[in-house]
Structures are given as C-alpha cells and as structure tokens.
C-alpha cells in the first residue's frame with residue numbers, strides 16, 4: 001500500500017542536542033499511528049519538525065508526504081500544507097487558543113486562510129464544524145471566548161479548527177493529557193469517529209499506553225530520540241519485544257533478574273541519555289550487556305514488528 | 314460597569330481636588346508673586362501695590378483665595394488674567410488647538426514607528442536590528458527633550474536652513490506646507506522620547522507573546538506571517554500597549570510643555586511657561602487643571618478600552 005507519510009531517518013538537533021536521532025516510520029492513509037514514550041523523548045519535536053514549526057532547530061532526513069518532501073518545501077508551500085493538508089492539535093487547549101478572539105472566529109480563520117470563501121460562509125461552516133465536534137449550543141459558542149469554555153470544550157474547538165479544511169493527516173500531541181479522565185474518553189471517542197468517517201490519518205502522540213490501546217492501529221515506541229519498537233497495536237500489547245516497552249506495559253519478565261516493579265529513574269539528565277553512543281536505554285536496562293555499547297539497529301522481530309535491542313534479535 | 318464608572322469618576326474627582334490644592338499651595342509658597350514686577354518700578358507706590366493686591370484678592374488668606382477660585386472653577390468662572398485682564402477660559406481655549414496638533418501628531422508618529430520597531434526588534438531579537446533600536450531608544454530616553462530640540466534647531470534651522478526654528482506658521486499666515494514645515498521639527502522632538510518607550514514596551518510584550526502556545530497554533534493553521542504577527546501577536550499586545558498609552562500621558566503633557574517652549578509653539582505649554590514667569594495665578598491654575606483632567610480622563614479611557622479588548626477583564630472592581 002502506498003504510504004501517506006514516510007519519514008526517513010529524521011534527525012532534529014538543537015545545537016549539539018540531538019532531540020530526535022534518526023527515526024523512520026510510515027503512516028498509511030486513514031491509519032492511526034500511536035507515538036508513545038515518556039516525557040522528553042522527542043515526540044513533540046518530531047511532530048513540530050514535520051510541521052516545520054521548530055525555531056532554532058536543524059532538520060535532516062526526509063519526510064515524504066503525498067509526493068513531496070516536507071523538509072524540502074519552501075515556507076510558502078509549507079504554509080499551504082499547514083492547517084489544510086496536515087493539521088495539529090496540542091496538549092493544552094486552554095492556552096492553545098487565542099484568549100482575545102472569539103472561538104468561532106478562530107475556526108473560521110483557518111477556512112479563510114486556505115479556501116477562497118467569504119466571511120459569512122466561513123462562519124456558517126464554523127457552525128457546522130462546531131456541531132460536528134459535539135459542541136452544545138453551537139450558535140452561542142461561536143461568540144464565546146476560550147476562558148468561558150471548559151478544557152474539553154476548548155479541545156473540541158481545536159479539533160474543529162484542525163479538521164476544518166479536511167486534512168489528510170492530523171498530528172495530535174497529547175490531546176487529552178490536560179483533561180479530566182471522563183473528558184479524555186469523550187475526546188478520544190470524537191477523534192476516533194472523525195478519523196473513521198473522514199478517512200483522515202492520525203499520529204496520536206501520548207505518554208499513556210492506555211490512550212493508544214483504544215485508538216491506534218499501530219504503535220511506535222520512542223525512547224530518548226529514537227524509535228525502539230514498532231508493531232501493530234495488538235502485537236505490541238500482547239508480545240512486547242523491547243525491554244523498555246515491556247517496562248511501559250508493566251510486564252514482569254522472568255528472565256535473568258526479573259523486572260523491577262517501577263522503572264528506575266533515568267540516571268543523569270535526559271541530555272546525558274541523548275548523548276549516549278550505544279543503546280540509550282542501556283543505563284536503565286536490566287538486560288544490558290557488552291553489545292549495548294553499540295547502537296542496536298531497528299530490525300524485524302516478527303510480522304510487521306520491529307525492535308531495536310541486541311537481546312531480542 | 315455603571316458602578317465601576319461611578320467609583321472611578323469619584324476617585325478622579327478626589328485626585329483633581331488633591332492636584333488643585335497642592336498646585337494652589339505650591340504656587341503661593343513659591344517666592345515672588347504677580348506683583349513682584351511692580352516693586353522694582355519706582356513710579357509705582359506702595360499704596361498702588363496694596364490697591365492692586367486688594368483688587369486681585371491677594372490680600373486675603375490663601376485658603377479663602379482657594380475656596381473662591383475653586384468655586385469659580387466648578388461654576389464656570391475661571392477668572393481673569395492678572396496681566397491684560399482677559400478671561401482665562403478664552404486664553405486657554407485658544408491655545409488648545411496648537412497643543413492638540415503637536416501632541417496628536419507626535420503621538421500618532423510615535424505609535425506607528427514605536428510599535429513597528431518594537432515588533433521588528435522582538436522578531437529579530439539579538440540581531441543588529443534589535444541592538445540598533447535598543448541603542449537608539451536608550452539615547453532617546455537618557456537625553457532630555459530640550460537638548461534634542463536645541464540640537465534640531467541648530468542642525469536643521471540654523472546650519473542647514475531647511476526648517477523654521479520655531480513658531481506654528483510664518484508671519485502673515487502661510488499655507489499648509491508652511492504649517493507642516495513648522496510642525497515637523499517639534500513633532501519629531503516630542504515623538505522621539507515617546508517612540509523609545511513604545512518601542513521598548515512593544516518589544517518586551519511581543520517577546521513574551523511570541524512564545525505563547527496560541528502563536529504556535531496560529532502558525533500551525535498555515536496563516537501568513539503578517540496575520541500571525543499582527544492578527545494574533547499584536548492583538549494580544551494591545552492590552553499592555555493601551556495601558557502604556559494611558560500611563561504615558563503625563564510624559565506627553567510634560568514633553569509638550571518643554572517642546573513648545575523650545576520651539577515657541579503657541580500652545581498651552583508655552584502659555585504655562587510664560588504665565589509661570591509672571592505668576593499669573595488664574596492662568597497657571599487653569600492650565601494645571603486642564604492638564605490634570607486630560608491625564609485622569611486618559612487613564613480612565615485606557616482602562617475602559619482595555620476592558621473592551623480583553624473579555625477576561627470585568628470592570629467590577631473598585
């Protein structure tokens with residue numbers, strides 16, 4: 001199947017810091033890919049790099065999206081992609097909306113930026129979108145300001161703006177992390193039904209495997225700027241290969257010394273983990289041995305299942 | 314809102330009362346007086362002076378004079394100039410257009426140049442543009458207005474002869490161009506300090522705004538750079554900038570006073586300085602009160618505008 005997005009050896013550096021260190025993955029049309037890993041592992045950086053929204057970062061590699069390399073597009077061409085073909089929603093919907101602009105206008109302005117339509121039609125479509133994302137009393141809400149809405153409502157507005165132009169890919173960066181548990185489930189349901197109905201692909205970024213389990217077709221696990229394992233969701237949950245994934249899942253392998261109940265905190269800062277030459281998980285890994293001083297390649301360990309670990313090859 | 318306005322207007326009236334008391338007291342405490350000029354004149358006798366003193370009411374206790382003056386002020390009788398005897402109201406009123414012309418044009422220029430350079434400095438921070446605006450702003454803020462005025466007159470009027478050295482128009486009227494040429498130098502001098510404030514203030518406000526999540530959202534929507542920077546960035550900066558406009562009024566009024574004096578600009582500032590020299594009490598007090606009223610009303614207006622721009626601010630507090 002032809003891919004919608006094909007990321008090839010993406011490297012993102014902030015000066016000497018390689019926040020994303022050579023990751024490759026692909027997304028097929030309509031697919032939801034979960035990108036999982038703990039805070040600071042480079043998930044947001046990856047998404048923002050694809051949107052070319054990082055300032056002061058150097059990008060290397062390629063990201064082919066619908067026949068173009070996103071990393072090679074000029075700014076004007078990239079602007080036509082943002083919000084129209086690839087949209088993004090963020091972790092904190094309250095601060096992601098402009099505090100002084102009515103939310104309806106914030107949705108209408110995406111439409112007006114990409115489609116040549118008059119203001120009245122943009123407003124009518126914004127109303128339609130508000131209905132679609134399940135905002136109650138949408139006519140009144142169009143004129144509301146973000147501070148008058150709950151966090152979940154704000155995220156619905158963000159989603160309305162994101163899907164306004166019918167993008168083929170949605171980057172959802174921790175879309176439910178800042179929300180109450182019940183609201184989380186509602187927002188995830190909404191994302192699921194929108195993706196299903198519109199055939200939009202989603203990259204769902206989260207540190208919460210529970211979120212991924214209900215929504216993603218496939219999962220890629222990141223650790224310290226690298227993808228350490230990727231598989232379809234069922235396989236990953238049933239049969240995790242990488243020690244880090246197993247740790248995330250709370251699996252207790254009976255090999256060797258067994259797995260600690262809690263993951264020990266990273267020795268040293270994230271920067272030291274990012275600077276490590278070999279396997280970056282080795283300092284936290286109970287299975288680490290001499291070979292881990294070399295970087296393990298991401299290799300197939302099963303059908304559509306890859307992992308980067310010397311121990312499980 | 315109505316309650317808020319009532320409270321604010323009450324506060325403003327109290328403030329104006331305080332200004333009038335302090336102004337009146339200082340004026341009478343200062344050495345000399347309106348009759349000082351006569352004491353050196355050998356043809357004026359002590360009886361003459363006593364007579365004039367009585368005529369002006371200056372022989373009464375200061376608090377009596379104050380109450381009489383204040384009562385006159387609120388009932389619309391602003392008194393008569395000690396020199397020439399014209400009604401104070403019309404003396405001050407006829408000077409207002411010139412001052413408004415100078416202040417308005419300077420403020421408009423300062424707003425445009427200051428906000429634009431501030432945005433530019435924030436977007437291009439730590440580049441040569443940023444450093445250049447910072448240096449220019451520091452110069453403008455650290456050197457006094459009259460110095461710039463004198464420098465401008467020396468360079469552009471005396472040395473180069475491009476611009477008139479002072480006045481609002483050439484004698485015998487003069488056309489629009491003549492008036493613009495007269496306005497140019499004082500406007501630039503007065504705007505200079507204001508530009509510096511606007512520029513610095515806009516820069517720091519924009520620096521903070523540029524890192525906000527909603528700015529990232531605006532760019533993620535694929536909006537153009539102008540729309541992102543002005544439609545979202547500057548829109549958020551309006552609140553602090555309008556507040557600055559209110560706070561800047563005293564500086565504007567004070568700067569206008571100095572500028573008008575340096576350029577012989579026939580506005581209220583020049584009138585004030587002249588009246589101060591002669592201790593023309595009724596004129597001095599009238600200008601002081603008009604200036605204070607402008608500042609107080611300007612601040613009230615700024616607060617109301619801020620509340621209109623920012624829906625999160627409710628005008629309910631005292």
Ligand SMILES: Nc1ncnc2c1ncn2[C@@H]1O[C@H](COP(=O)(O)OP(=O)(O)O)[C@@H](O)[C@H]1O
Pocket residue numbers: 014017019037038039040041042043044045046055056270271
């Ligand atoms: N603008 C930046 N400048 C320097 N370092 C950054 C910047 N943005 C992110 N980083 C670093 O990159 C790493 C990955 O960050 P991020 O992508 O935000 O992680 P995640 O989203 O997975 O929590 C972190 O170590 C973070 O400190």
Ligand SMILES: [Mg+2]
Pocket residue numbers: 040043044045173174
């Ligand atoms: Mg993140």
